[in-house]
Amino acid sequence: MNITSGEKGSSLDRIGVIFSKETRDNLRDRRSLVSAMVSSLIGPLIIVLLIIILGKTLFADMTEKTLEIPIAGAENAPSLIAFLAQYNVKVVPAPENPEAQVREGNYDVILVIPEEYGEDFLAGRPATVRMVLDSTRQSSIANIERTRSLLNTYTQQMAMLRLMARGIDPAIISPIAIERVDLATPQSQALLFLNMMPYFVVMVVFMGGMYVIIDATAGERERGSLEPLLINPAARWEFVVGKLLASLPFAVFAVIFTLLMFAAAFNLLPLEDFIGFQLSIDVAALVWIFLVSLPMILLASGLQMIIATFTRSFKEAQTYVAFLPLIPALPGMGLAFMPVKPSLWNMMIPTFGQQLVINQLMRGETVNVGLALISAAVTLVIAVALIFVAIRLYHRERIIFGTK
Amino acid sequence: MIQTTDLHKSFGNVQALRGVSFTASDGCITGLLGPNGAGKTTTLRILYTLLRPDRGAALVDGFDTQADSMQVQRRIGALPDSQGLYPRLTARENIRYYGRLHGIKGETLEKCIDDLIRLLEMEDIENRRTEGFSTGQRVKVAIARALVHQPKNVLLDEPTGGLDVMSTRAMRTFIRRLKDEGKCVVFSSHIMQEVSALCDHIVIVNKGEVVASGSSEELLRATGRDNLEDAFVSAIGTEEGLVR
Numbered sequence: 001m002n003i004t005s006g007e008k009g010s011s012l013d014r015i016g017v018i019f020s021k022e023t024r025d026n027l028r029d030r031r032s033l034v035s036a037m038v039s040s041l042i043g044p045l046i047i048v049l050l051i052i053i054l055g056k057t058l059f060a061d062m063t064e065k066t067l068e069i070p071i072a073g074a075e076n077a078p079s080l081i082a083f084l085a086q087y088n089v090k091v092v093p094a095p096e097n098p099e100a101q102v103r104e105g106n107y108d109v110i111l112v113i114p115e116e117y118g119e120d121f122l123a124g125r126p127a128t129v130r131m132v133l134d135s136t137r138q139s140s141i142a143n144i145e146r147t148r149s150l151l152n153t154y155t156q157q158m159a160m161l162r163l164m165a166r167g168i169d170p171a172i173i174s175p176i177a178i179e180r181v182d183l184a185t186p187q188s189q190a191l192l193f194l195n196m197m198p199y200f201v202v203m204v205v206f207m208g209g210m211y212v213i214i215d216a217t218a219g220e221r222e223r224g225s226l227e228p229l230l231i232n233p234a235a236r237w238e239f240v241v242g243k244l245l246a247s248l249p250f251a252v253f254a255v256i257f258t259l260l261m262f263a264a265a266f267n268l269l270p271l272e273d274f275i276g277f278q279l280s281i282d283v284a285a286l287v288w289i290f291l292v293s294l295p296m297i298l299l300a301s302g303l304q305m306i307i308a309t310f311t312r313s314f315k316e317a318q319t320y321v322a323f324l325p326l327i328p329a330l331p332g333m334g335l336a337f338m339p340v341k342p343s344l345w346n347m348m349i350p351t352f353g354q355q356l357v358i359n360q361l362m363r364g365e366t367v368n369v370g371l372a373l374i375s376a377a378v379t380l381v382i383a384v385a386l387i388f389v390a391i392r393l394y395h396r397e398r399i400i401f402g403t404k
Numbered sequence: 405m406i407q408t409t410d411l412h413k414s415f416g417n418v419q420a421l422r423g424v425s426f427t428a429s430d431g432c433i434t435g436l437l438g439p440n441g442a443g444k445t446t447t448l449r450i451l452y453t454l455l456r457p458d459r460g461a462a463l464v465d466g467f468d469t470q471a472d473s474m475q476v477q478r479r480i481g482a483l484p485d486s487q488g489l490y491p492r493l494t495a496r497e498n499i500r501y502y503g504r505l506h507g508i509k510g511e512t513l514e515k516c517i518d519d520l521i522r523l524l525e526m527e528d529i530e531n532r533r534t535e536g537f538s539t540g541q542r543v544k545v546a547i548a549r550a551l552v553h554q555p556k557n558v559l560l561d562e563p564t565g566g567l568d569v570m571s572t573r574a575m576r577t578f579i580r581r582l583k584d585e586g587k588c589v590v591f592s593s594h595i596m597q598e599v600s601a602l603c604d605h606i607v608i609v610n611k612g613e614v615v616a617s618g619s620s621e622e623l624l625r626a627t628g629r630d631n632l633e634d635a636f637v638s639a640i641g642t643e644e645g646l647v648r
Contacts, residue, residue, distance in 0.1 A: 018505075024493075220488075224488030227454065228482070228483075228486065228488070228550070231477060235474075
């Protein structure tokens with residue numbers, strides 16, 4: 001019986017064989033699975049934690065609570081103390097050495113009322129009240145601001161009383177009246193957190209299939225199975241494509257999983273308790289975000305394939321490939337603080353354009369379909385170019401044997 | 405049938421091959437004998453299509469290893485220098501992967517695998533994952549997957565390296581069996597005794613060149629010695645490779 005001459009099989013068949021072997025092999029690898037799972041949990045977890053921790057300090061309504069202010073020399077200003085008491089302030093005795101206490105973070109703010117306060121006040125001179133504070137300490141800001149605004153209110157009240165006592169209309173010292181109309185909705189405040197979500201999606205895109213690619217290239221060579229594998233009758237491009245395709249289900253799974261986690265976190269967790277309103281993200285937006293991610297998945301696999309083919313060992317490949325998700329992170333994190341409007345030039349940047357589109361989808365804004373398509377097309381073209389480079393690399397003799 | 409003519413290959417400044425020519429016939433065991441670094445592995449790598457010779461050509465059943473590499477790959481089964489297996493796949497799955505890459509599937513493939521498993525006496529390990537296999541077990545899997553498509557030409561790079569006595573004996577029996585089936589077997593070794601015990605045709609390689617070739621008798625006659633050991637030493641000029 002001679003099998004070799006008759007049957008041949010097409011490229012598609014062989015790519016299928018390589019794909020199914022790599023998928024099966026990696027499904028048995030705990031590292032591949034854990035890496036896909038963990039990477040998809042990171043984003044939702046960080047955002048929920050931020051909401052819980054920051055939401056408590058930034059958004060919680062402070063005026064409800066009794067504010068404790070240590071005051072040194074409270075006896076010098078009885079009317080100020082009485083005023084503060086009306087506004088739910090509990091005056092406590094100040095510790096020794098207020099500066100040191102604030103510097104060490106034991107107190108948010110300490111008031112020091114000097115002895116000459118009463119004398120100055122009666123004489124109509126500005127009477128000094130010293131606020132000891134550290135303006136760089138984020139957690140103290142709410143209490144500092146509340147104390148300052150109370151002192152301002154008291155100053156204004158006193159000024160008005162003095163003017164009225166002299167028969168002058170207090171309105172004379174308010175040349176302008178500021179009316180504040182804050183249009184921030186609860187949702188737009190929450191977007192501060194949501195702005196980070198696009199980056200986390202990109203991160204998962206880069207991490208989901210990472211282990212499969214490394215295992216199928218650098219790992220294959222390290223365990224000495226690349227040389228015998230390449231003796232089989234299949235073209236090099238068939239090996240590259242088969243291995244690359246095998247990483248896609250893992251990346252796609254990770255992206256779907258992370259989007260579902262985000263949806264669950266926003267729609268199911270009682271985030272209202274922490275930031276005063278409920279976040280929400282609808283199914284259509286999730287589906288679009290998923291579709292926007294697909295070209296990036298191919299790009300990430302191509303890039304990882306090249307790096308993992310170049311490096312000498314599994315460990316080395318892992319080190320370099322793990323850095324990849326940090327590259328889109330820089331502009332992505334910047335987006336959280338400095339919103340950029342999509343334009344032709346920035347939509348042509350792979351992963352950055354997608355982050356802008358995902359951001360818009362999340363906010364429920366209208367997406368410019370033309371720009372989104374250009375972004376997808378440019379990313380796909382670059383991805384295909386990278387895959388071609390990977391195939392060329394696979395033709396090199398030194399790639400097969402490692403060092404030579 | 406395997407022919408090489410004037411193979412040259414260098415890596416950077418190192419000239420690994422400087423003109424290797426030999427012919428290996430069907431139904432015959434051809435041994436590439438030479439000390440470490442003589443160029444045996446490089447020659448075999450050119451034969452199994454993974455290296456491109458700088459000069460010269462290698463033909464398998466008349467197909468050029470570079471121009472018709474797919475045709476060559478279908479006609480050879482090779483046990484290369486590195487014999488890595490997939491540790492998360494079972495022995496049988498490792499073999500099946502190669503079979504499927506050759507376009508064999510279904511019943512036919514399973515039957516081929518069954519035959520090899522019986523022949524190599526690996527029934528006890530066929531459904532175990534290969535992680536933790538002994539060297540002997542690993543070599544068996546590597547051979548089975550290389551021969552799953554029943555190639556006419558078999559290339560073995562130091563097949564007995566690292567094997568214990570019993571496994572080495574089994575390997576020799578197996579190689580003779582391949583010859584009896586009419587296959588063209590080329591194997592490399594640095595151990596003179598092994599080559600002389602097995603081979604119909606011996607090609608002594610040293611420093612990238614063929615220094616002598618022929619049957620044992622022809623080698624003795626050519627070097628004017630009365631035993632193969634002396635013939636080998638006189639051919640390569642050192643005593644390297646005589647003992648393990």
